[in-house]
Amino acid sequence: MPSETAKLYLSHLLAASLSNLKLTPYLDSVDISFPEPKFGDFSTNAALILAKKTKAQPVEISKQIIEEIQKIDDKKVFGEITTTGGFINFKLSDGYLLKTMQAILDQRDLFGCSLLGEGKTVVVEYFQNNVAKPPHVGHLRSAIIGDCLLRVLKSQGFKTISDTHIGDWGVQFGILLYAFKTLKPDMDVLEKDPINELNKLYVAMSAQIEAKPELRDLAKAEFKKLEDGDEQNRKLWQWFVDESLKDFERYRLILGILPFDYNLGESFYEKHMPEVLAEFEEKKLISKGETGELYVDLENFGLGRCILIKSDGATTYHLRDFATYIYRKKQFNFYRNIYEVDNRQAHHFKQLFKSLELAGYPAKTDSVHVEHGYMSLPEGAISTRKGTTISLQNLITEAEKRAAKIIEEKNPDLENKASVAKQVALAAIKYFDLSHNRKTEIVFTWDKALSFEGNTGPYLQYTHARIHGIIRKFQISTDNFQINGKFQATNFKPEESAVLRKLVQFPEIVAQVTEDYYPNNLCNYLFELSQTFNAFYQEIPVLQEKDESLKSFRLNLIAATAQVIKNGLYLLGLEAPEEM
Ligand code: ARG
Numbered sequence: 001m002p003s004e005t006a007k008l009y010l011s012h013l014l015a016a017s018l019s020n021l022k023l024t025p026y027l028d029s030v031d032i033s034f035p036e037p038k039f040g041d042f043s044t045n046a047a048l049i050l051a052k053k054t055k056a057q058p059v060e061i062s063k064q065i066i067e068e069i070q071k072i073d074d075k076k077v078f079g080e081i082t083t084t085g086g087f088i089n090f091k092l093s094d095g096y097l098l099k100t101m102q103a104i105l106d107q108r109d110l111f112g113c114s115l116l117g118e119g120k121t122v123v124v125e126y127f128q129n130n131v132a133k134p135p136h137v138g139h140l141r142s143a144i145i146g147d148c149l150l151r152v153l154k155s156q157g158f159k160t161i162s163d164t165h166i167g168d169w170g171v172q173f174g175i176l177l178y179a180f181k182t183l184k185p186d187m188d189v190l191e192k193d194p195i196n197e198l199n200k201l202y203v204a205m206s207a208q209i210e211a212k213p214e215l216r217d218l219a220k221a222e223f224k225k226l227e228d229g230d231e232q233n234r235k236l237w238q239w240f241v242d243e244s245l246k247d248f249e250r251y252r253l254i255l256g257i258l259p260f261d262y263n264l265g266e267s268f269y270e271k272h273m274p275e276v277l278a279e280f281e282e283k284k285l286i287s288k289g290e291t292g293e294l295y296v297d298l299e300n301f302g303l304g305r306c307i308l309i310k311s312d313g314a315t316t317y318h319l320r321d322f323a324t325y326i327y328r329k330k331q332f333n334f335y336r337n338i339y340e341v342d343n344r345q346a347h348h349f350k351q352l353f354k355s356l357e358l359a360g361y362p363a364k365t366d367s368v369h370v371e372h373g374y375m376s377l378p379e380g381a382i383s384t385r386k387g388t389t390i391s392l393q394n395l396i397t398e399a400e401k402r403a404a405k406i407i408e409e410k411n412p413d414l415e416n417k418a419s420v421a422k423q424v425a426l427a428a429i430k431y432f433d434l435s436h437n438r439k440t441e442i443v444f445t446w447d448k449a450l451s452f453e454g455n456t457g458p459y460l461q462y463t464h465a466r467i468h469g470i471i472r473k474f475q476i477s478t479d480n481f482q483i484n485g486k487f488q489a490t491n492f493k494p495e496e497s498a499v500l501r502k503l504v505q506f507p508e509i510v511a512q513v514t515e516d517y518y519p520n521n522l523c524n525y526l527f528e529l530s531q532t533f534n535a536f537y538q539e540i541p542v543l544q545e546k547d548e549s550l551k552s553f554r555l556n557l558i559a560a561t562a563q564v565i566k567n568g569l570y571l572l573g574l575e576a577p578e579e580m
Contacts, residue, residue, distance in 0.1 A: 004114075005114070005507045005508050005511060006041070006042070006077055006092060006096070006504060006508070007032055007042060007508050009075070009077055010032055010042055010044075010077075010078075010090060011032055013069050013072060013073055014030070014032070014044060014046060014065075014069070016072055017065055017068035017069045017072060018046070018050070018065070020068055020072070021064055021065070021068055023050050023054065023061070029045075029049050030044060030045060030046045030049055031044065031045060032044045034505070034508075035087070035089060037498075037501070039082075039084060039087075039089040040080070040081075040082065040089035040090050040091040041090060041091055041092045041501060041504070042089070042090040043087045043088065043089050043090070044087065044088050044090075045086070045087060046061075046065060046088065047059075047061040047062040047065060047083070047086055047087070047088055048086040048087070051086070058083075058086035059083065059086075062083040062086070062088050063083075065088060066081045066083070066088060069081065075096075076093055076095055076096065077092060077093060077096045078090045078091065078092060078093055078096075079091050079092065079093035079094065079096075092501065092504060094492060094497075096504075097492070097497070097500040097501065097504060098500075100500070100503060100504045101500060101503060101556060101557060101560045102556075104503060104560040104563050104564060105556060105559060105560055105563065108563055109563075109566075109567060109570075111506070111507070111563060111564065111567055112155060112506050112507050112510045112564070112567050112568075112571070113155045113156070113157070114155075114156050114157060114507060114510075114511060115156075115157040116156040116157055116158075116511055116514065117153060117156045117157040117158030117159075117335075117514065118157045118158075119159075120158050120159065120335035120336070121158070121159045121160070121161060121332050121333060121334045121335055122153050122158045122159070122160050122161070122334060122335060122336045122337075122338060123160075123161045123162075123163060123328050123332055123334045123336070123337045123338065124146055124149055124150050124153065124160060124161070124162050124163070124338045124340065125146070125162075125163050125164070125165045125337075125338060125339050125340065125341075126142045126143060126145070126146020126147070126149075126150075126162070126164070126340035127139065127142055127143035127146060127147075127164045127248070127252075127257075127260075128142065128164060128165045128166060128167060128341065129164065129166055129167065129244070129248050130166070130167035130168075130172075131166060131167060131168040131173075131240050131241050131244040131265070132173075132176055132194075132195060132198040132199065132202065132240045132243075132244055133195070133198075133199055133202070133244075133384060134195050134196055134199055134247075134384065134391050134392070134393070135248075135251060135391070135392045136382055136384060136389045136390055136391055136392060137375060137382065137389075137390045137391075137392065137395055137444055137449075138342075138374070138375045138382045139392065140255075140375075140392060140395075140429070140433060141342070141372045141375060141433050141438075141442075142340045142341060142342070142372065143251075143255060143257060144255070144257070144429075144430045144433045144434060144573065145340055145370070145372060145433065145434065145438055145517075145519060146162075146340040147255075147257040147258055147573045148434055148513075148519045148522075148571065148572050148573055149338065149340065149370070149513070149517055149519070150162055150258055151258065151570065151571045151572075151573060152510060152513045152514055152519075152522075152571050153514055155510060155571060156510070156511060156514050158335075158514070160261075161261050161262070161328075161332050161334070162258065162259075162260050162261045162262070163260065163261065163262040163263070163264055163328075164248070164260050164262070164263045164264075164265075165264060165265065165266070165324065166241075166244070166245075166248070166263055166265040166266070167265065167266060168237075168240075168241050168244075168265035168266055168267045169265065169266040169267040169270065169320070170223070170266070170317070171219065171220055171223050171314075172202070173222075173223055173226060173237055173240070174219040174220050174221070174222040174223025174224070174226065175202060175205050175206060175209065175219040175222075176198060176201060176202050176205070176240065177219075177222040177223070177225075177226065177233055177236060177237070178205060178215075178218055178219040178222045179201040179202060179204060179205035180201060180236060181222075182205075183201055183204060183205065185197060185201055194240075194243040194247075195243060195244060195247050198240060198243075199384060202385075203384070203385050205219070206385055220312075224314075227270075241265070241267075245263060248263070251392060254396060255426065255430075256426060256573060256575070257573060258573075264324075266317070266320045269320045269323035269324050269327065270315075270320075272323040272326070272327055273315055273319050273320065273323050275323075276319060276322045276323045276326060277294075277308065277309070277319070279326075279359065280296065280308070280322075280355075280359060283358075283359050283360070285355065285358055285359060286308065287305075289305070289307075289311070291311035292311045293307055293309060293310050293311045294307070294308045294309040295307045295308060296308065296351075296355040296358065298351055298354055298355065301354055303347070303350055303351050303354055304351070306318055306351040306352070306354075306355050308322075317348070318348065318351065318352065321348075321352050322352065322355065322356065325337065325352070325356055325361070325363065325367065326361070329361065334366065335366065336366055336367070336368065337363075337366055337367040337368070338367075338368055338370050338517070339367070339368070339369050339370065340370045340372070341369060341370075341371065341372075342371065342372055342373070342374045343371040343372065343373055343374060343439065344374055345369070345371075346369065346371055349369035349371075350369075353367055353369075368517070370438070370517045371438070371439065372438040372439065373436075373438065373439055373440045373441035373442060374441055374442075375441070375442045375443075375444050376441065376442075376443055376444070377389075377390070377443070377444055378443055378444075378445060390444065395429060395449070396425065396426075396429070398446065398450065399425035399426070399428055399429050399449075399450050400421055400422055400425040402425070402428075402450050402452075403420075403421040403422075403424040403425040403428070403452070403458070404417065404418070404421040406424075406452060407420060407421055407424070407580065411579075411580065414579060414580065415579075420577050420579075420580050423461070423574075423575035423577055423580075424452070424457075424458050424461060424577075424580065425450075426457075426574070426575070427456075427457030427458050427460075427461050427569075427574045427575065428449070428450050428451065428452060428456060428457050428458050429449060429450070429457075430457060430572065430573055430574060431456055431457030431458075431460070431523065431572065431574065432448065432449045432450075432451075432456075432457075434519045434520060434522075434523050434572055435455060435456075435520050435523040435524070435527075436520060437518065437520050438517070438518060438519070438520065455523070455524070455527045457569075457572075457574050459527070459530065460526050460527065460530055460565060460568075460569060460574070461569065461574065461575070461576060461577060461580060462580060463530040463533065463534065463565060464562055464565045464566060464569065464576050464577075464578075465576075465577055465578055465579055465580040467533070467558055467559075467561060467562040467565075468562060468578040468579065469579070470537075470542070470558055471555075471558065471559060471562070474542075474543070474555060493539075493540060495532075495535055495536040495539045495540050496536060496540065496554070496557060498532045498535070498536065499529075499532050499533055499536050499557055499561060500557070502525075502528060502529045502532050502533075503529070503560055503561065503564055505525065506525070506529075506564050506567070506568065509521060509522055509525045510522065510568075510571060513571075519572065522568060522571060522572065523572065525568070526565060526568040526569070526572075529561065529564065529565065529568075530565065533558075533561045536557075537558070540554065542554045542555065542558065
């Protein structure tokens, strides 16, 4: 199985050397980082920290640590170890770089995997589509980032549970039911395209309510009937849900995202809400407001009131989320519970986690709102109701059109043109979301979202396909890569060493995503790797190289790069065609 990363190995060496030197290891504040390449592959502030604590000179401490580490680095992972400004800098040895390249070629699709998360369950909640509404570009972020996190967590040995937590409950269903009953849609039309037609009904009724607010009460009454189990309303609602689930599954397949383990919508938690209320009541967490509403008082924490039951007796979105957390905790005994939801709900999640903490749950540490910035259009917010929206379907159709056109220009003889165009189109769409720091707001424009140049998904795919072109040209079999026995790892050319050093970082970058949930770091890494590779291939002769063992090393380096790009693309949820 894949072995520990160089960074992890270094942290063990560091801990061991500090303990051998009888320096109290203040490991809490000691960190290991990736410095600028001119300093080395890793840096640590250990000497600075210890110097401060022991009142010794950092140079003195550095010297002792370096000597000790050199003594115990029996795998010879590190070559040169130097110090600058109190930092200790580590350079990976050429032998280790070469070994890693071999490991990539041996482990292939498994390179980058680890057992970091063994025995730990993570719930990932994403793609919280709303029933009876067509998903739009804004829903994409949660789906795509969530799917990437799921893939990364799986690759690190976590047991994952994916759940879409669909929006299938609330007053909007009263509006829809009321629209259905009063606007009397043509059933033949409705059944042909249920989601779009239901959405039209909803939009029409919302407009009527806006003009005549008293209609809202009639709509609310329909929701109340639904909540109370009215047979007709339940049946209609179930039909809305069933049709929507079919639609979500269709999108999942088009988007190429992993299957969902659960679609436990908000309605699922209805039956659990009374227990939650009772539990909160017993824990003395519930206050009663001026108009009879029930809430958890979070004023002392600057978080206002978290309403559980409204003054008209209706349950809230918050209450359903309490029930969700508690259910997941009992059912899955998760180590971590991730909500991939846009940042407009940041306050909601703060209230949720704080209240749960007051109720004695470890939500502060075991749950995280992995928030993303909201996507809008140049003309303003996305709103299906106001017609300012781009449906997922239109986005995909347009992307495929553009990708097909480019392929037609660049490689008209390509086999499977249509399927490659689909793969490239999706890569553009997904990478657009993944490569932005997830916290940033995105203004969607067609040209940016469907760009194929620069730091984009298609560029990475293209680099990968180009390498496969080289492999085909040299007619090397990728099945039995072996470093030529005569090859000596001495004096790599800077371009070779740059590629090797980037390759080594891959497992570290992937592991990091399981800690901070920033897929854009993986995107940036793959982009840098591609650029580093392209610089290498431009500068260093491979074909013309006379020395057979050197040539074989370079071919191996090429193949290892293709493998790492492929593995990275997989984790991002992108296809890696070998020709395009
Ligand atoms: N369906 C919700 C919405 O559209 C998002 C759900 C977020 N997840 C949660 N557990 N509250 O706003």
